[in-house]
Amino acid sequence: MRFFTLILLFIAVDVSAQFTNGFEYIHSREGHNVWDKNTMIWRCIKAMKTDAANKEAVQICTCQVEAIDRYFPMGKIKKYERLYPTLSLAKLIEEDTVLQRRIDQCYEAASNANLFFSPVQILAYRDSMAAYIRQNKKEPLDESRINAYCNCAVSIMAKRKINAQNIKDINDPNSMLFNEIAYSCGGYPYKKISPTAAWKVTDSLDVTGNKKIDSVDVVTISGMTKLKVKIGPVVNVWMLDCGATDMLVSETLINKLMELKLVSKNDFLGQQTYNLANGKELLCDVYKINNVQVGKFTVNNLVIGASKETDSFLLGKTFLNKFRRWSIDNQHNQLILEK
Structure with a gap:
């Protein structure tokens, strides 16, 4: 600058x-x-x-x-x-x-000692950050949140006395600075189709089943936890990924669900970019989906993303967050779900 x-x-x-x-x-x-x-x-x-x-x-x-x-x-x-x-x-x-x-x-x-030592520096960096977000957007932005996000992010950096050397941490998803900003400021101000939120009482209305708690068998393959997921008559083995936002499947599977009328064009919510654990970004078609069965529970009002580049199916946080509590029992190889 x-x-x-x-x-x-x-x-x-x-x-x-x-x-x-x-x-x-x-x-x-x-x-x-x-x-x-x-x-x-x-x-x-x-x-x-x-x-x-x-x-x-x-x-x-x-x-x-x-x-x-x-x-x-x-x-x-x-x-x-x-x-x-x-x-x-x-x-x-x-x-x-x-x-x-x-x-x-x-x-x-x-x-090198303190990058944001006066209001001029704070305002200048805030404005350049907002301009960068607008110029490098990957998906639609929520304009009403851009200034609030940038004000929040720069306020944290000023409070932490960020200097010229560690300003790069703002782009490192493994750094404390990146995650503090994401936690405090709500992540980049994109128009998220499926913001991942904490469990709330109304989520229980989307979960049906005769049991309050169910134990679902899982297997660990090459370090990945997998389980059986059923959507209508379609049964596949999915990877449990608590770091994934939504359910993620191949374009082939979403087309099959459309043929079975389990998903329709009316369920299309738009497109969204997902960041995978390996750093790869996927632009996915996103749909609302119901009747997702795991164990004795059937869950509705979920979000599923589909991409040509997807091989493994991911069961993410929008599914897990429908439950009051969930955990992994490593001794018995089970996913414990509590409605």
């Missing part, structure tokens, strides 16, 4: 006037007194929407101002003062990429 523009903010007024005794100066390359150093540092700090008690802001502004000291020749300064009476220094910096890089490096050094 480029912050030399902060310099342009605080020199947008005329700071090129000569000062008299008692001031520390920024000089021309030849050593002539040109600008008041302390005034420039103060204006830089003010542009960052903070104060002199903020050590990162003071460090950055002092570094940026000192980068200008003895940099420009007096003849060029005078020329730009004539051309741009109130923006001479801004224009000088704007046309000098070497100086811009030095100014950027001042920010980078301070950001």
